Amino acid sequence: MTEPDYESARIGVVSVSDRASSGVYEDAGIPALKEWLGRALKNPLEWETRLIPDEQDTISATLTELVDEAGCNLVLTTGGTGPAPRDVTPEATLAVADRVMPGFGEQMRQISLTFVPTAILSRQVAVVRGRALLINLPGQPKAIAETLAGLPDAAPPVHGIFAAVPYCIDLIGGPYLETYDEICKAFRPKSARRR
Ligand SMILES: Nc1ncnc2c1ncn2[C@@H]1O[C@H](COP(=O)(O)OP(=O)(O)OP(=O)(O)O)[C@@H](O)[C@H]1O
Numbered sequence: 549m550t551e552p553d554y555e556s557a558r559i560g561v562v563s564v565s566d567r568a569s570s571g572v573y574e575d576a577g578i579p580a581l582k583e584w585l586g587r588a589l590k591n592p593l594e595w596e597t598r599l600i601p602d603e604q605d606t607i608s609a610t611l612t613e614l615v616d617e618a619g620c621n622l623v624l625t626t627g628g629t630g631p632a633p634r635d636v637t638p639e640a641t642l643a644v645a646d647r648v649m650p651g652f653g654e655q656m657r658q659i660s661l662t663f664v665p666t667a668i669l670s671r672q673v674a675v676v677r678g679r680a681l682l683i684n685l686p687g688q689p690k691a692i693a694e695t696l697a698g699l700p701d702a703a704p705p706v707h708g709i710f711a712a713v714p715y716c717i718d719l720i721g722g723p724y725l726e727t728y729d730e731i732c733k734a735f736r737p738k739s740a741r742r743r
C-alpha cells in the first residue's frame with residue numbers, strides 16, 4: 549500500500565501581545581499554536597509566524613500580508629480579543645474580511661465556558677479573506693488547545709472548532725487538510741471526502 553499524498557499547507561500564526569512583542573515576557577502563543585497544529589494535521593506545513601503589538605493597523609496589515617502575499621490559507625491569531633482598550637484584534641480582523649463566519653466565535657465562547665467563566669469576555673471572530681480562513685483565539689496560551697480541540701471525551705462531548713476547519717478550507721478553495729483523529733476528528737460530508 550502506498551502512503552497517501554498530502555497537499556502541503558501554508559499556515560499563518562500571529563501572536564498579538566504588547567508585552568511579549570516588547571520582550572517583557574517570552575511569547576508562548578506562537579509555540580503553542582505550532583505545537584497543536586503540528587500534532588493535529590497530517591499535511592506538510594509551511595509556517596509564517598509574526599509576533600506583533602496590539603495595534604489595529606499593524607494587525608490588519610499583517611493579516612493582509614499573510615493572505616495576499618505569503619499565500620496562507622489558514623491564519624490563527626492569539627491575543628487581544630478581550631474588552632480592554634488595547635484589545636483590538638477582532639476589529640483588525642473584521643477590517644480585512646470578505647465575509648464573517650459567526651459560528652466560530654459563538655462556538656469558541658461556548659467551549660471556553662466549560663473551562664473558565666470569563667469565556668464570554670472574548671470578542672473573538674473568524675472571517676474569510678480570499679481563499680483563507682482567519683480565526684482569532686484568546687491570548688492565554690492554554691486557550692489555544694482548549695478552543696481548537698474542545699473536550700471530545702467528555703459526556704456529552706464538547707466539539708472543538710478545528711473539526712470544521714478542513715471542510716471550510718475546501719469550500720473556499722484551499723488545500724485538502726487532513727487531521728489525526730486522536731487529536732481532532734475533522735468532519736466532512738461524505739460527498740466531500742477524498743478517502
Ligand atoms: N503571547 C503570550 N505569551 C505568553 N503569555 C501570554 C501571551 N499573551 C497572553 N499571555 C498570558 O495571558 C494573560 C492574559 O493575556 P492578555 O492577552 O489579556 O494579556 P494582556 O494583559 O492584554 O497583555 P499583552 O497584550 O501585553 O499580552 C497574560 O497576563 C499572560 O500571562
Ligand SMILES: Nc1nc2c(c(=O)[nH]1)N[C@H]1C(S)=C(S)[C@@H](COP(=O)(O)O)O[C@H]1N2
Pocket residue numbers: 626627628629630631635659660663664666667668669670671685686687688690691692694695
Ligand atoms: N478557552 C479559554 N477561553 C478564554 C480564556 C481562557 O483561559 N481559556 N480566557 C478568557 C479571558 S480571562 C479573557 S479576558 C478573554 C480575552 O482574552 P485576550 O484579550 O487575551 O484575547 O478570553 C477569555 N477566553
